Amino acid sequence: xxxxxxxxxxxxxxxxxxxxxxxxxxxxxxxxxxxxxxxxxxxxxxxxxxxxxxxxxxxxxxxxxxxxxxxxxxxxxxxxxxxxxxxxxxxxxxxxxxxxxxxxxxxxxxxxxxxxxxxxxxxxxxxxxxxxxxxxxxxxxxxxxxxxxxxxxxxxxxxxxxxxxxxxxxxxxxxxxxxxxxxxxxxxxxxxxxxxxxxxxxxxxxxxxxxxxxxxxxxxxxxxxxxxxxxxxxxxxxxxxxxxxxxxxxxxxxxxxxxxxxxxxxxxxxxxxxxxxxxxxxxxxxxxxxxxxxxxxxxxxxxxxxxxxxxxxxxxxxxxxxxxxxxxxxxxxxxxxxxxxxxxxxxxxxxxxxxxxxxxxxxxxxxxxxxxxxxxxxxxxxxxxxxxxxxxxxxxxxx
Amino acid sequence: xxxxxxxxxxxxxxxxxxxxxxxxxxxxxxxxxxxxxxxxxxxxxxxxxxxxxxxxxxxxxxxxxxxxxxxxxxxxxxxxxx
Numbered sequence: 001x002x003x004x005x006x007x008x009x010x011x012x013x014x015x016x017x018x019x020x021x022x023x024x025x026x027x028x029x030x031x032x033x034x035x036x037x038x039x040x041x042x043x044x045x046x047x048x049x050x051x052x053x054x055x056x057x058x059x060x061x062x063x064x065x066x067x068x069x070x071x072x073x074x075x076x077x078x079x080x081x082x083x084x085x086x087x088x089x090x091x092x093x094x095x096x097x098x099x100x101x102x103x104x105x106x107x108x109x110x111x112x113x114x115x116x117x118x119x120x121x122x123x124x125x126x127x128x129x130x131x132x133x134x135x136x137x138x139x140x141x142x143x144x145x146x147x148x149x150x151x152x153x154x155x156x157x158x159x160x161x162x163x164x165x166x167x168x169x170x171x172x173x174x175x176x177x178x179x180x181x182x183x184x185x186x187x188x189x190x191x192x193x194x195x196x197x198x199x200x201x202x203x204x205x206x207x208x209x210x211x212x213x214x215x216x217x218x219x220x221x222x223x224x225x226x227x228x229x230x231x232x233x234x235x236x237x238x239x240x241x242x243x244x245x246x247x248x249x250x251x252x253x254x255x256x257x258x259x260x261x262x263x264x265x266x267x268x269x270x271x272x273x274x275x276x277x278x279x280x281x282x283x284x285x286x287x288x289x290x291x292x293x294x295x296x297x298x299x300x301x302x303x304x305x306x307x308x309x310x311x312x313x314x315x316x317x318x319x320x321x322x323x324x325x326x327x328x329x330x331x332x333x334x335x336x337x338x339x340x341x342x343x344x345x346x347x348x349x350x351x352x353x354x355x356x357x358x359x360x361x362x363x364x365x366x367x368x369x370x371x372x373x374x375x376x377x378x379x380x381x382x383x384x385x386x387x388x389x390x391x392x393x394x395x396x397x398x399x
Numbered sequence: 400x401x402x403x404x405x406x407x408x409x410x411x412x413x414x415x416x417x418x419x420x421x422x423x424x425x426x427x428x429x430x431x432x433x434x435x436x437x438x439x440x441x442x443x444x445x446x447x448x449x450x451x452x453x454x455x456x457x458x459x460x461x462x463x464x465x466x467x468x469x470x471x472x473x474x475x476x477x478x479x480x481x
Contacts, residue, residue, distance in 0.1 A: 056421075121441065
């Protein structure tokens with residue numbers, strides 16, 4: 001029998017503010033964290049949380065992860081010491097891009113001042129696994145630690161892989177999530193050249209006028225524990241990770257398969273992994289990027305995976321409120337999904353006013369509304385798809 | 400042009416550099432160990448870069464391994480320059 005996976009702590013740094021509940025409450029209230037066409041974590045001040053040494057030893061993406069991990073471990077009651085043998089606690093913190101701010105600054109030093117002036121911290125700060133390493137060090141986690149780098153599906157992959165580490169007995173708990181801080185000129189220019197970003201700077205997933213994603217930054221970290229041990233130690237269980245599905249389109253480096261076949265398969269696998277049926281799903285947190293291609297393909301994928309049940313399932317996009325957090329999206333949206341399910345509320349897809357022909361799911365336009373689930377378990381799916389054709393879907397249930 | 404290497408000049412550069420690594424300015428003395436100041440190998444790699452930049456003196460990995468105190472670092476730089 002597979003081991004059950006409990007979520008006992010949540011932490012987030014997002015354009016809506018510091019904290020997982022801040023994200024949830026502000027999104028539910030219809031607040032947008034997008035300003036001047038970007039989702040910046042403007043409330044984040046690293047010196048409020050990190051020592052001089054910690055701050056200078058970490059790129060912004062690592063700083064986000066550290067702060068989110070403090071919040072998550074505090075909620076799990078792990079503040080002083082983890083409840084398990086440290087060697088049995090893993091740490092998986094993914095990213096799409098890693099320390100691109102460090103990379104571009106160091107490269108500028110190289111060009112302007114020469115090789116001898118390049119900081120020895122350049123590589124340890126920019127490497128994609130820097131956040132995973134820093135979080136494991138900060139909390140003394142000595143089990144497996146690494147960083148999935150799978151573009152915008154990295155966060156969901158991290159949580160899914162964490163679930164499997166616990167399921168298969170390789171760890172009793174895993175601190176898992178993802179982080180991104182790529183609001184730098186190079187990333188803006190490069191995404192701009194791909195024609196993937198919104199020229200208008202507006203994130204309005206599923207709206208007929210949508211013209212691309214809005215870049216955002218942030219991080220989320222979850223504490224996952226083997227449920228039996230979590231119960232035995234009297235932990236407050238917030239949710240369960242019931243299932244995980246991961247597939248690949250094997251189709252195109254940036255465009256999704258237009259029929260959404262790989263994405264649909266990932267949703268089916270996540271549900272089957274959970275031992276659940278489409279009728280059990282009460283909410284879908286869509287990848288919903290606000291790009292013309294994703295929102296169309298994802299709608300088809302959701303219909304293919306959930307069949308007739310889809311008519312009564314609200315589907316909304318966190319990216320409507322905070323933009324696309326790239327590698328951080330999957331974990332931030334998993335946190336948002338868990339809190340929405342716990343509160344039995346369907347958060348809104350902000351800015352959605354003009355539906356497009358064929359995009360006819362219940363996207364919860366503009367305003368949150370209660371999830372009327374009649375005593376059913378609050379089960380949701382959280383979708384994350386990435387450049388490279390990666391699809392990762394989590395099946396989550398509120399405790 | 401590199402600055403002339405005198406014990407006083409090297410000491411000043413080293414003392415001035417250490418706080419950026421998180422060392423408490425009040426605790427920086429010649430006798431203080433880098434361990435006590437929480438200055439580790441990565442910080443010393445940065446310090447070496449600052450020293451080379453200022454004095455044109457290169458400290459290699461082997462040298463850094465032998466350094467325990469702030470005074471050791473200053474003396475090492477002065478002796479290498481000689």
